[in-house]
Amino acid sequence: MKAAIYRGPGNVSIESLADPAPGPSEVVVQVAYSGICGTDLHLVHLPAVKPEEGDVMGHEVVGEIVEIGQGVDRSRVGEAVALEHLLSCMSCEFCNEGHINLCRNSTYFMGRDITGGNAQYIRVYDTMAVPVPGLSLREAALAEPLAVAYQGVAFSGIKEGESALVVGCGPIGALTIQVLKAFGVQPIVSEISPYRLQLASKLGAAVTVNPMKDDLEAAVKKYAGETGVRYVFECTGSAKAYAQVMPLLRSAGTLMMVGSGPDAIPVVPETMLRRQLTIKGSLAYADRMANAIELLQRGVIEVDTLISAERPLEDWYTSVGELSSGGDLCKVLIKPSLS
Ligand SMILES: [Zn+2]
Ligand SMILES: [Zn+2]
Known part of the structure; x- marks a missing residue:
């Protein structure tokens, strides 16, 4: 062969x-x-x-x-x-x-x-x-990459109607948008590529923002309210992106690490504690293939x-x-x- x-x-x-x-x-x-x-x-x-x-x-x-x-x-x-x-x-x-x-x-x-x-x-x-x-x-x-996106969304604990920011609309970011939609969540999406911004809109993003051109913080506040967004799904692995989105989390919010990268991100104990933030890593998936296949079968x-x-x-x-x-x-x- x-x-x-x-x-x-x-x-x-x-x-x-x-x-x-x-x-x-x-x-x-x-x-x-x-x-x-x-x-x-x-x-x-x-x-x-x-x-x-x-x-x-x-x-x-x-x-x-x-x-x-x-x-x-x-x-x-x-x-x-x-x-x-x-x-x-x-x-x-x-x-x-x-x-x-x-x-x-x-x-x-x-x-x-x-x-x-x-x-x-x-x-x-x-x-x-x-x-x-x-x-x-x-x-x-x-099915396989969709199972990875499903794991990130399910593991976050997000519920219908809650606010979410998806960072990056590559394959996993794009599938995360789709899974969020299936969970009843319409996310705001941050992405620097014009092609991928358009893709995010097609896939059901409520708002799309290019953080190189537009004020991401203002857009997030307009979308989620003054206190910030409840969930961030970081799908790029870029330390710069992590640093940019941490302050946009609402107190008691959750940062989901879906994108992998080698560089350190700034985590300040005082901020974490005072704002009671949660950071969760999500690796591939555990037993999510059936969920992914079911979403595909439903045509969503x-x-x-x-x-x-x-x-x-x-x-x-x-x-x-x-x-x-x-x-x-x-x-x-x-x-x-x-x-
Ligand atoms: Zn893969
Ligand atoms: Zn084992």
């Missing part, structure tokens, strides 16, 4: 690999789409988590089961599935508390520990292949607006570059059948 293989910085080559064969309790899935994720941008650019030479990345994967291993129900052949990106042990202290995304024993992250989805086929445990009845594979391609996610492009394997690295430099794109799907 053809696969996009990481051969070092700036070098991803399309090579032939042996077709995977399923072991016991495993299935082989013919990859229909493999989405490019913010995590891929971090993997390529952040020194701490660089991929290793020879890795096949891609962890937002959907396709059709074409082969099954011993012990897997034969009726699954031909089934359309979205794949979980992680296999957790289900027995460590974090798994027992429901934080399966924090599993201590998992060494099974797709695209890093196991061969990822930027290939024509992928082999996974059958429990990682989740059926997507009623969805096209293109719609289902949003604007799939066509969110998916900007479908590209062959050969375009993976240049697409990551385009996304990293803030290109006019939201979700880019790699479609191996175009290769």
